[in-house]
Amino acid sequence: MSLFAWIEFIDTSTLLLFLVVFLCGLWLLSPPGSPVNWPPGPKSWPLIGNADLFWNNDQIHLTFTKLAKKYGQIVHLRIGPRGHVILLTGQDVIREAFVNQGESFGNRLSFHPFVKYTSKGRGILSGHGKNWKILKRFTLRTLKDFGVGKSSLEEKIKEELDFFAAEIHSKGGEPFDLKMLIENAVSNIMCSMVFGERYDYDDEEFAHLLHGVTFTLDKAGFNSTPMTWIPGAVAMACSPTMRKVVDIDRDIKEFVRKKTAEHRETFDEQNIRDFIDIYIKAEKDGEENGALTYENLFQLIVDLFLAGTETTSTALLWAFLYMICHPDIQTRCREEIAEVIGQDRRPCMKDKGTLPYVEAAILEMHRLASIAAGAITHVTSEPVTLRGFHLPKETLVIPNLYESHMDPACWTDPFAFNPDRWLDENNKLKKTTPAAFMPFSVGYRKCMGETLAKMEMFLFVTTLLQRFDFRMVDVDNPPSYTDAVLGMTRCPLKYKMIATRI
Numbered sequence: 001m002s003l004f005a006w007i008e009f010i011d012t013s014t015l016l017l018f019l020v021v022f023l024c025g026l027w028l029l030s031p032p033g034s035p036v037n038w039p040p041g042p043k044s045w046p047l048i049g050n051a052d053l054f055w056n057n058d059q060i061h062l063t064f065t066k067l068a069k070k071y072g073q074i075v076h077l078r079i080g081p082r083g084h085v086i087l088l089t090g091q092d093v094i095r096e097a098f099v100n101q102g103e104s105f106g107n108r109l110s111f112h113p114f115v116k117y118t119s120k121g122r123g124i125l126s127g128h129g130k131n132w133k134i135l136k137r138f139t140l141r142t143l144k145d146f147g148v149g150k151s152s153l154e155e156k157i158k159e160e161l162d163f164f165a166a167e168i169h170s171k172g173g174e175p176f177d178l179k180m181l182i183e184n185a186v187s188n189i190m191c192s193m194v195f196g197e198r199y200d201y202d203d204e205e206f207a208h209l210l211h212g213v214t215f216t217l218d219k220a221g222f223n224s225t226p227m228t229w230i231p232g233a234v235a236m237a238c239s240p241t242m243r244k245v246v247d248i249d250r251d252i253k254e255f256v257r258k259k260t261a262e263h264r265e266t267f268d269e270q271n272i273r274d275f276i277d278i279y280i281k282a283e284k285d286g287e288e289n290g291a292l293t294y295e296n297l298f299q300l301i302v303d304l305f306l307a308g309t310e311t312t313s314t315a316l317l318w319a320f321l322y323m324i325c326h327p328d329i330q331t332r333c334r335e336e337i338a339e340v341i342g343q344d345r346r347p348c349m350k351d352k353g354t355l356p357y358v359e360a361a362i363l364e365m366h367r368l369a370s371i372a373a374g375a376i377t378h379v380t381s382e383p384v385t386l387r388g389f390h391l392p393k394e395t396l397v398i399p400n401l402y403e404s405h406m407d408p409a410c411w412t413d414p415f416a417f418n419p420d421r422w423l424d425e426n427n428k429l430k431k432t433t434p435a436a437f438m439p440f441s442v443g444y445r446k447c448m449g450e451t452l453a454k455m456e457m458f459l460f461v462t463t464l465l466q467r468f469d470f471r472m473v474d475v476d477n478p479p480s481y482t483d484a485v486l487g488m489t490r491c492p493l494k495y496k497m498i499a500t501r502i
């Protein structure tokens, strides 16, 4: 296997030579004697630093945990002659950085080639600084106004659940893979909020976009970190993956462009239909001193799709995998739903608080699945000091959220799926959650969609368990619920299941 097979980006040996020459050049030009004192870390190779740790490694969170055991809570990795990555392990140090010094640790990777050629640092996922603050304010306010946490959005989620349940029913008890169905359903909720419409599960154009989103999130995951210091033009010229990500970005933008153009033509200030209308109105009203531009709207919508579909659908995939691997827990959830809600009415958000065991199972899913195992890479916005280490501006910072969820010092028998750990002696949900529990990250850049994600998780899990019994296809050959692949999110391996209508 070639040296660069890990990243699928390099076509030819000529390029390899070019890169070596390029890295040598950078190395020679690097300023001597840096004024920072780096935390400890593994020995690094000349030129490539510790980039080898990322090669072909879809379990990088486990590598990070091993490094923390050896070098401590703050580990330093070198990438190439100039790049520096800091790994943070443990909720205390993660909070010290992201909560206590949130803004200093709050930039994103605007210099990664993927970002340079797609969002260009606009939007909320890869943006930072003044523009990001404006978009964050607008997004949180609009999500709230538009119904996140309110009954209007709840109705949309329930409508989608009816389509979703009908699709599962149509499998007629035959084995099926939930992945695409669930991605469709979750994206449709976002589509209803943003565009005011949903798409059929067999809509080819939409399926193409969803595949694109999955591909991008897979390839833009942690093992693409060493690419950060490869010049964008070199990556574009040499990497088929990079070119595909750019093509996908173009297709998604074309789709969004079509939708926003239609909205502009039919815009009626008296009848605000969705997120795009709210944005158009804000733009017309000159809100935020004109900072809400068309380009910003564009990237914002793309970002909401990237951040809000794959995450929730992956979390749901894990939830149903745990349910089929633990039929006893599934039955206990269903019994609680039957006792509190019955079969004659559908679950609603008002039921939250009355189904402690189901809620405990969802919390346990978030912990054990740790879908955002390393959150999204942060970047220091200025020189900072953390526990005596002085880190320069533009240091990459990755929090190992996975380790916090698996730390035996915080969780008894951490690899077991055990909803009971969230309940008190009266089988009520414990009043506080442990500080080590951070599925949505913490501080300045924490998830903006947490409330929406929690609504979706609760309504999907309760509604589907009320209507279906889920089983594994072959009890003698159960799917693994410990193995996973980490791209941007930590995904379960492909599995099928059987659903029977209750």
Ligand code: HEM
Binding pocket: 124, 125, 126, 303, 304, 307, 308, 309, 311, 312, 315, 371, 372, 375, 376, 377, 378, 439, 440, 441, 442, 444, 445, 446, 447, 448, 449, 450, 452, 453
């Ligand atoms: C189970 C579902 C979800 C999980 C576990 C999750 C988790 C996360 C995590 C860990 C981050 C990174 C925070 C950091 O870098 O420190 C994040 C960022 C983000 N999430 Fe979520 N998320 C979920 C669903 C959603 C949904 C449904 C939305 C839709 C609105 C959303 C919108 C965002 C946005 C916009 C960001 C970027 C925040 C920023 O960079 O400032 N997420 N999410």
